[in-house]
Amino acid sequence: MKRKMNAEGPLIIAGRAFGSRLLLGTGKFSSPQVMKDALNASGAEIVTVALRRVELDNAQDTLLNAVDISRYLLLPNTSGARNAEEAVRLARLAKAAGCEPWVKLEITPDPHYLLPDPVETLKAAEILVKEGFTVLPYINADPVLAKRLEDAGTATVMPLGSPIGSNRGVKTRELIEIIIEKAGVPVIVDAGLGAPSHAAEAMEMGADAVLVNTAVAVAGDPIAMARAFKKGVEAGRDAFVAGLGIQRKRAEASSPLTGFLR
Amino acid sequence: MKRKMNAEGPLIIAGRAFGSRLLLGTGKFSSPQVMKDALNASGAEIVTVALRRVELDNAQDTLLNAVDISRYLLLPNTSGARNAEEAVRLARLAKAAGCEPWVKLEITPDPHYLLPDPVETLKAAEILVKEGFTVLPYINADPVLAKRLEDAGTATVMPLGSPIGSNRGVKTRELIEIIIEKAGVPVIVDAGLGAPSHAAEAMEMGADAVLVNTAVAVAGDPIAMARAFKKGVEAGRDAFVAGLGIQRKRAEASSPLTGFLR
Amino acid sequence: MKRKMNAEGPLIIAGRAFGSRLLLGTGKFSSPQVMKDALNASGAEIVTVALRRVELDNAQDTLLNAVDISRYLLLPNTSGARNAEEAVRLARLAKAAGCEPWVKLEITPDPHYLLPDPVETLKAAEILVKEGFTVLPYINADPVLAKRLEDAGTATVMPLGSPIGSNRGVKTRELIEIIIEKAGVPVIVDAGLGAPSHAAEAMEMGADAVLVNTAVAVAGDPIAMARAFKKGVEAGRDAFVAGLGIQRKRAEASSPLTGFLR
Amino acid sequence: MKRKMNAEGPLIIAGRAFGSRLLLGTGKFSSPQVMKDALNASGAEIVTVALRRVELDNAQDTLLNAVDISRYLLLPNTSGARNAEEAVRLARLAKAAGCEPWVKLEITPDPHYLLPDPVETLKAAEILVKEGFTVLPYINADPVLAKRLEDAGTATVMPLGSPIGSNRGVKTRELIEIIIEKAGVPVIVDAGLGAPSHAAEAMEMGADAVLVNTAVAVAGDPIAMARAFKKGVEAGRDAFVAGLGIQRKRAEASSPLTGFLR
């Protein structure tokens, strides 16, 4: 796995290095201040944002006041898009709104489970890559689709662990393992990670990074939870680099097996 | 759960406070120096040791030279004991050898899977508690046995996650959840934790601490792995205290659900 | 595994042969008639019963009117017993009430999770074996306890898959696999089997039989569910005898791997 | 779920009724006779076949001599196809070879894990549906893709449980549950089912049928294993129709909770 080569180095996406392997979403926080403190505690350097209409009767921008843009790479997502055309339109708007030409591409025709559309996602990725965007597509845990997106020039693939906001963890483990084995671009596990142990598990599998939002934003104490995820991601990454032992069926004594007083 | 009351405080065993919730075993390290550095990186304050005969023709004590006893509570285990009588004899020898009267009580009649004997363990615990020992019994994930040991005066219970050295993680989750719910003494998940995500999971469940040995000692880089487990345990504990979200079947949007350009 | 020797033969408990490997409980049925039909559909030859006081003002015995005793071995359980003494007393009463000297030994001090007490169970087993009872003890998935009970002369061991009535399936798989590997008496997986797939899984692991009650009794259609469990148990047993393939990480083509038009 | 309406009826695909909900593959059998007997024991009415070049120097057709075509619907697959064009070509050849215009559409660019290509599969499905084929597409467990294929007119969707021939069971449970909930056409779980308990689990989830090949063909006793899968599928289906109980965290007594001698 070439990806393991620079295991100890930083996360590199599209030639840009990041010290943190935890990406944080900015949705669902109870207040801008809580969000700001949580971002701070998480150590994240990439934070996702959505695009929506300005409310004409309530026009002051609260989000950006809270976030110190200079400290983070704002990664706009295309949430709300139901097909390639809408996603491309949102990506262009994000750029016009002052974001760098990076986009978390998500296309979810079904508002119920918010699962991504593989065909529209590939179509939109091809267009956006041509337009010079750095594309990070949110996808089902589909190794063949992941490979096709990589071939189309996306900067990463972002397979889901389980449905968005479900907090169920890495339920697609078998397939994500294959994606990681085959991938030539960073694999960022997105969606469904509900606890630091889930994030650690993904990193131990060899994922390059994880993206978390709901689990932090709606935690009893979002700032403490952000810190917990930071440690979980680092723990999992350190363990992956340090080299995990294999799982055994038999027990293996940790004390000398000389028996009683031998 | 009274146990959650001092969730943010230190780990308290038999009235003694410990800043770290990671206990480390000292078996199977490739060298005393590696062990020393791993102990250091782990932040552990309690380290387990075994008791064996001095080899008459090779009498220099390597272990204790490596470990700075003053920094750690040495917790002797009764590994090798096949019944209560042998375990009690080892506990007394440990005390005579200069250890404090603390003992990790493990009685494993079957050398194959090294699983604990519930009946002998309870019998030995009753004797050792009477003799003034602080007893930390290693047990199967058996909530009724855990309660009986607590009633007999043990300082903790140490249910196994999976067989010793198997690296398979918390396979007994359902039963350990019950032990934690019912326990009035600290619950320390012991055995089988093969990765930081396993340790984090145990802590997120509400365990008070975990004990790890094989996964660190035989890692490609034991020092880095010790650090990884330290972070994993802290991540899991922080998350437990911060309050984890519930798992959902449905997805829950992390971006505003106003739909496309609404 | 000596147990595999007569894999194709009947289930033999204490020298008595049974054609069915599904034991059925008689609790919680909506009516005696439904129970009777479910027993019939299940093909069970061993059915468990409990012992309770006769209600003095409502003395007609409904259960036995429904069940044709001659067709089944009635296996009285000691449910309600909180210690060895109570369990032994119930076993003797069952015998006095006309049951054969067989007993499903269950001792559950905690009414909440109804988990078995290993120490009291062993104590009661030793007494009842001496009195000539055929003892089938309900236990946690504890391989050492299972061995000790076998050594004490019990006719089987009945480890739990998950807490009684939880319908969660074989959550203790790792430990039950060890029990099966080591056992010299039939292993009957009891408690927590909520679906035929759970029963099939237990049988595929090499269990000799399973006991089911809640999942059938409270099903939308208990008779159909009884039939479903009958098939599930047979499916799992047939598969165990036929020899299951190993699990692979890689895919393995089922069609010739000559590629497209080759 | 409209699909549950005719829960007790036969499996209906493209207006055609089938009594058996187990589809069997014909690959990897040790001999035509073993295959014939296994087909017989399985009760399958739909059997899949592949298409390959006739070997010019070894032209006798062994497969069709063994199978009594009149008893089964032969379902040709497009195995070996790496893109839509090749798959369409194989489907047409199958029809020309005398098969009915039914096709199991599988497009697997990567020979390693044999996972399906979502984009090419949808493209080929649209073409073949227009040409009047009854299309049964093999797909990843992707609810959005499943819906798009249904909208394109496929007769079923066939999500994978785990990689072909891996025998790992329903590892994609969360996503297949969503596919089943949303589907308006039969859902047939294909690939990776290694034991009858896996097949039963899929059916209990509400799948309309399962397809098995490797687990039967390479079993120690393929005929007995075919029978085991037949029972497993029936058990799972019966249980789904009968109505499974919910999983509980708490235990629920199966014996009256009046306590000891009350």
Next chain:
Amino acid sequence: MVEIQINGEKRHWDRPVTVFALLETLGICSEAVAVEKNLRIVPRDQFAREMICDGDTIEIIRMVGGG
């Protein structure tokens, strides 16, 4: 006048009775039950002979549905 504790309830008879008579009076078929007198089991073939006197504690047990 005798007082007997049966299954936790006090009951009165004007004279001592046999187990058999007791069961008959209570309308309990003796075939399907076990009887304990003062924690000692009364064998079924003793029902007709075993007398229950003032102060005795009786348990009458039967099989019911259970798992």
Next chain:
Amino acid sequence: MVEIQINGEKRHWDRPVTVFALLETLGICSEAVAVEKNLRIVPRDQFAREMICDGDTIEIIRMVGGG
């Protein structure tokens, strides 16, 4: 009298206005938004020049919290 469709709402002006003026009137800081006029993006450096006339459809978009 011009009618403009802004973010789905009809608004009226007595004469055509520039994007810049429109934003100012609405109290929207032009730094943080993107503007679409009839499905075509208006580059920020055009805000001062780009006129909005009767019947135009305007979308004014900004970043909000999202995952």
Next chain:
Amino acid sequence: MVEIQINGEKRHWDRPVTVFALLETLGICSEAVAVEKNLRIVPRDQFAREMICDGDTIEIIRMVGGG
């Protein structure tokens, strides 16, 4: 002298042959196969008429065991 590519192998005939004759010569039962000539499928009822000439590419396909 005609050269035909059959299932990837070069074969030679002294004169053009029908699909039917080809299959017969190869000992292939025409009932169970499909034939492609230059990427175009030859319907079975055309086997007797369809001529194979020099340079043609033929695929002869049959069903085999598969999952």
Next chain:
Amino acid sequence: MVEIQINGEKRHWDRPVTVFALLETLGICSEAVAVEKNLRIVPRDQFAREMICDGDTIEIIRMVGGG
């Protein structure tokens, strides 16, 4: 001539020795070990006084790495 069983091995001395002397002879630092004489633990402060005689069984135990 005394024979002592030490940690399972027979060893010989020409006269009885104290535990302290024994450890010294064996080159074992008495700080880190526990000593059992005939299944009875010898307290460390008794090492200098406790005599080991012919036929005694001695166990000398120390801590080693363990989990």
